[in-house]
Amino acid sequence: QVQLLESGGGVVPPGRSRRLSCAASGFTFSNSALHWVRQAPGKGLEWVAGLSIDGNIAFYGDSVKGRFTISRDESENTLFLQMNSLKPEDTAVYFCARGHGSIPGTIIPLESWGPGTLLSVSS
Amino acid sequence: DIQMTQSPSSLSASVGDRVTITCRASQDIRSSLAWYQQKPGKAPTLLVYVVSRLQSGVPSRFSGSGSGTEFTLTISSLQIEDFATYYCQEYYSTSPTFGQGTKLEL
Numbered sequence: 001q002v003q004l005l006e007s008g009g010g011v012v013p014p015g016r017s018r019r020l021s022c023a024a025s026g027f028t029f030s031n032s033a034l035h036w037v038r039q040a041p042g043k044g045l046e047w048v049a050g051l052s053i054d055g056n057i058a059f060y061g062d063s064v065k066g067r068f069t070i071s072r073d074e075s076e077n078t079l080f081l082q083m084n085s086l087k088p089e090d091t092a093v094y095f096c097a098r099g100h101g102s103i104p105g106t107i108i109p110l111e112s113w114g115p116g117t118l119l120s121v122s123s
Numbered sequence: 124d125i126q127m128t129q130s131p132s133s134l135s136a137s138v139g140d141r142v143t144i145t146c147r148a149s150q151d152i153r154s155s156l157a158w159y160q161q162k163p164g165k166a167p168t169l170l171v172y173v174v175s176r177l178q179s180g181v182p183s184r185f186s187g188s189g190s191g192t193e194f195t196l197t198i199s200s201l202q203i204e205d206f207a208t209y210y211c212q213e214y215y216s217t218s219p220t221f222g223q224g225t226k227l228e229l
Contacts, residue, residue: 037167045159045167045210045221059217062124095166103172107214109157111178113166 002026002112004096009117012086022079022096022114029077030055033099033106036070036081038092039116048094049081052106059106063089086121093118125149125213129222136227140201144225146211148192155215158187158196161224162207170209171196201227 008020020036036048049070050059058070069082079096094117097110126149136142146156154174159167169178171187174194184199198205206229211222 044224045161045212047212047219047221050219061218100169100172107217107219109169109172109212109214110159110167111169111172113168115166 002098004098004112004114006094006096006114006117009094009119011120011122013123014086014088014121016086017082017084018086018119020081020083020094020096020117020119022081024077024079024096024098027098027101027112029072030074032101033108034070034072034079035097035099035110036068036079037095037097037110037113038090039095040089040092043092046092050099050106051079057106083119086119088121091119091121124218125152125216125220127211127213127220127222129209129211129225131225132223133226133228135229136201137229138201138203142198142201142227144196144209144211144227146189146194146196146222148194148213148215151191152213152215154190155213156187156189156194157212157214158185159210159212159221160205160207161210167210203229 003025005023035050051070067085096114098112099108100111128147158171161167175187208226
């Protein structure tokens with residue numbers, strides 16, 4: 001059974017950094033495209049970043065490009081999102097998600113999601 | 124960037140109703156279109172991908188159609204558990220975009 005569990009959320013002052021983690025189990029981590037999606041309070045879904053199956057190619061949304069970095073540790077089956085220069089508008093629930101296992105590529109439908117972790121950027 | 128526009132933004136319906144949600148893309152996205160359902164306080168779940176393929180475990184009352192720039196999600200006979208918010212998503216571009224959501228209310 002696929003399981004994804006995010007951690008690392010909390011309250012962070014503007015301008016600071018934070019790293020989110022997503023612990024994965026129940027599937028072949030090293031053979032999966034992995035993504036971060038966020039949802040600001042009361043708002044819709046916004047795709048943040050995605051990492052290719054081989055872990056070598058990263059894609060970012062325009063609002064986070066240059067500030068956020070997606071990466072993974074295969075030995076720990078963990079996905080990360082390093083967030084720098086945080087802004088109040090980064091306040092959101094952050095979900096990690098796994099790309100559909102039957103579709104090749106990186107930018108693909110997201111078939112498994114974690115419950116999310118809330119990040120609040122506030123002084 | 125590709126813009127995804129859903130309509131309506133909200134919809135009132137009753138159990139047993141047939142409902143249709145529309146999603147329009149700002150450019151041709153071929154068949155790279157998925158639909159998700161989200162209930163309050165929960166993560167989204169994938170319903171449909173490649174326009175019309177039902178994700179495993181999704182009831183057959185859900186169906187998707189369309190091509191190019193216009194797509195629809197239809198629920199043939201609403202059940203109480205279907206009242207939720209629905210999002211379309213294009214995955215044609217390298218910066219995939221979600222629609223703004225359609226809240227389905229009783």
